[in-house]
Amino acid sequence: MTYSVRSATVRFGATVALDDVTVEVPAGSVVAVVGGDGAGKSTLLRALAGEVPLDGGTVETPPKQRLGYLPASSGSWAALTVTQNIDFVAGIYGLAGDELAARRAELLDRASLTHAAGRLASQLSGGMRRKLGFVMAIVHRPALLILDEPTTGIDPVSRIDLWRLVSEAAASGTAVLMSTTYLDEAERAAHLVVLDRGRILVQGSYDQVRAGFAGVVTQAGQPVRAEWAWRRGRVLHEYWPGGDPSTPSSPPTGATAVAPDLEDIVIALSLARRNTVPA
Amino acid sequence: MLDMRAMIVKEFRELVRDRRTLGMLIVMPLLLLVIFGYAANFYVSSLKTAVVGPQAAQTAKTLPPFFDVTVTEPAGTQADAETLLRDNKVDVAFVTGQTPVLALVNGSNLFAAQSATAALNKAGNQVKTQVLFNPDLKTSWVMVPAIIGLILTFIGTIITSIGMVREREAGTLEQLAVMPIRPSRVILGKIAPYFLVASIDMIIVTVLGILLFSVPFNGNPFAFALGAAIFLFVVLGLGVFISTISQTAGQAIQTAFFFLLPQILLSGMIFPLEAMAAGVRWIGYLLPLTYFTMISQGIMLRGAPIASLWLPFVVLTVMAVVVFTGATLRFRRDLAPGRPASPADSQPAETETVSTA
Numbered sequence: 001m002t003y004s005v006r007s008a009t010v011r012f013g014a015t016v017a018l019d020d021v022t023v024e025v026p027a028g029s030v031v032a033v034v035g036g037d038g039a040g041k042s043t044l045l046r047a048l049a050g051e052v053p054l055d056g057g058t059v060e061t062p063p064k065q066r067l068g069y070l071p072a073s074s075g076s077w078a079a080l081t082v083t084q085n086i087d088f089v090a091g092i093y094g095l096a097g098d099e100l101a102a103r104r105a106e107l108l109d110r111a112s113l114t115h116a117a118g119r120l121a122s123q124l125s126g127g128m129r130r131k132l133g134f135v136m137a138i139v140h141r142p143a144l145l146i147l148d149e150p151t152t153g154i155d156p157v158s159r160i161d162l163w164r165l166v167s168e169a170a171a172s173g174t175a176v177l178m179s180t181t182y183l184d185e186a187e188r189a190a191h192l193v194v195l196d197r198g199r200i201l202v203q204g205s206y207d208q209v210r211a212g213f214a215g216v217v218t219q220a221g222q223p224v225r226a227e228w229a230w231r232r233g234r235v236l237h238e239y240w241p242g243g244d245p246s247t248p249s250s251p252p253t254g255a256t257a258v259a260p261d262l263e264d265i266v267i268a269l270s271l272a273r274r275n276t277v278p279a
Numbered sequence: 280m281l282d283m284r285a286m287i288v289k290e291f292r293e294l295v296r297d298r299r300t301l302g303m304l305i306v307m308p309l310l311l312l313v314i315f316g317y318a319a320n321f322y323v324s325s326l327k328t329a330v331v332g333p334q335a336a337q338t339a340k341t342l343p344p345f346f347d348v349t350v351t352e353p354a355g356t357q358a359d360a361e362t363l364l365r366d367n368k369v370d371v372a373f374v375t376g377q378t379p380v381l382a383l384v385n386g387s388n389l390f391a392a393q394s395a396t397a398a399l400n401k402a403g404n405q406v407k408t409q410v411l412f413n414p415d416l417k418t419s420w421v422m423v424p425a426i427i428g429l430i431l432t433f434i435g436t437i438i439t440s441i442g443m444v445r446e447r448e449a450g451t452l453e454q455l456a457v458m459p460i461r462p463s464r465v466i467l468g469k470i471a472p473y474f475l476v477a478s479i480d481m482i483i484v485t486v487l488g489i490l491l492f493s494v495p496f497n498g499n500p501f502a503f504a505l506g507a508a509i510f511l512f513v514v515l516g517l518g519v520f521i522s523t524i525s526q527t528a529g530q531a532i533q534t535a536f537f538f539l540l541p542q543i544l545l546s547g548m549i550f551p552l553e554a555m556a557a558g559v560r561w562i563g564y565l566l567p568l569t570y571f572t573m574i575s576q577g578i579m580l581r582g583a584p585i586a587s588l589w590l591p592f593v594v595l596t597v598m599a600v601v602v603f604t605g606a607t608l609r610f611r612r613d614l615a616p617g618r619p620a621s622p623a624d625s626q627p628a629e630t631e632t633v634s635t636a
Binding site: 067072073077 | 449450451453454456457458459460632
């Protein structure tokens with residue numbers, strides 16, 4: 001089973017939040033949406049969740065009973081305990097009695113939250129709260145799981161925990177669509193979608209994205225063209241797209257080329273769009 | 280100095296963006312002045328009057344214009360006069376055919392009754408005055424039934440709207456929106472606890488009112504409970520409506536006050552409706568508390584049967600339906616903007632496709 005948005009366009013007033021975006025989320029795999037602030041990540045996720053009406057295109061999504069969603073906001077009810085939060089959501093999906101008790105115990109254990117079961121959601125750390133949100137999103141074994149920046153603002157150990165949970169969900173056959181601002185994290189996904197200002201810059205597996213990347217990224221202390229350069233640690237990287245007669249498109253002799261990672265690729269493609277297409 | 284100027288400029292900029300607070304600062308005083316000015320009048324200029332008994336016609340002619348005779352029944356008895364008062368059709372009823380003439384006064388309309396007894400006292404021995412339903416003309420007897428309504432209004436609008444808007448503030452409304460639960464059930468599920476708490480509050484306040492102020496309860500408690508339940512639906516609906524036009528709890532409280540204040544001033548609870556200038560009186564007739572007060576005072580003080588209170592019951596029922604439907608529709612729009620109407624209700628297919636093209 002594959003869920004999708006096809007040729008999706010969403011406008012908020014004069015702003016085009018999504019522009020002709022097509023993304024497929026096959027069962028059993030993790031699709032990661034990356035992009036900067038305002039790229040359209042949340043809008044894409046909410047469109048697939050049926051939360052944002054489309055101005056064009058189609059959405060193929062499971063019925064609400066089979067959809068799990070973790071919004072970018074808290075994802076839990078602050079004045080309820082961990083157990084009460086899970087029980088509330090499970091109740092909406094018709095889960096009760098022994099079945100609920102077993103499922104709750106299993107999920108709390110997998111998320112390492114068993115010891116915090118009686119604690120109020122408002123008293124949890126950021127990482128624990130996100131894990132609780134995740135547990136609430138999968139308590140009913142959804143066919144499609146949508147996670148809006150599940151790891152933003154939480155510590156590295158909790159991130160690892162959450163990624164394990166996401167991978168387990170996918171391994172059990174759930175189609176997972178998640179957004180993230182962490183590119184190292186996105187590299188782990190089966191499929192990547194890079195969004196910039198509502199448009200898809202590139203998508204595919206990490207290997208496909210890397211193989212399809214055209215141009216050269218160089219490393220230097222001083223950039224030749226500041227508008228094509230960005231800082232990575234102590235050095236500057238600069239992109240030479242090639243094929244554009246208006247700019248020097250190939251690096252000067254002697255410049256050190258680097259093997260671009262996902263972060264380089266995303267920044268390079270965003271700069272290429274920004275420097276050639278007016279906002 | 281520069282730092283304080285920066286603070287002042289920033290505060291003004293925020294204030295200008297916050298339309299509601301600005302509205303409260305500018306519109307509220309004007310509104311209060313105008314409404315208070317026209318509504319604040321304890322003096323009742325004329326009284327609806329009935330004259331019954333053999334000399335009804337003659338007596339009616341001799342009454343000063345202050346007594347606006349709306350009913351003249353030569354065949355009527357004292358019991359008929361009491362029924363007219365119980366049904367709140369008149370403020371005063373003269374029973375002729377006895378010396379002195381008996382004047383029955385409706386004590387549940389406090390200010391009308393005070394004006395009536397003052398006028399009747401001038402007539403000396405010609406008239407024997409008897410105040411019904413509130414013989415000592417106690418303010419508390421009239422206020423307690425109205426305050427029950429005010430408390431229900433408070434819980435219904437402020438507490439409910441805060442409870443609803445908290446979901447929006449916390450971002451959990453978004454989560455509810457993707458769950459397979461109908462918006463109407465979200466609303467009913469959310470307001471049921473408030474309904475229960477408000478009902479318990481109502482019982483406590485009513486019993487305390489009776490115990491502390493010796494307010495009588497002459498009518499049918501079930502009719503009273505029915506009226507209170509319908510009224511609660513109106514104010515809870517208002518609470519839901521307020522939550523749909525507020526983004527934060529602070530805004531919800533401000534908006535609820537816009538609804539609450541006129542109910543206190545214009546529902547007839549403090550100032551008699553019949554003494555208000557026509558320009559503001561009509562507002563009073565749009566407010567649910569006006570009709571609940573009619574029901575609660577009628578049942579508690581006068582022991583009025585439901586049949587004589589049909590008008591406030593019907594008006595409140597219509598208000599409940601209109602307000603609740605409106606609030607639910609607005610809430611539904613917040614909750615399910617992208618989905619076709621309630622897909623959760625249809626039997627789940629493996630996938631569903633939403634297309635715009």
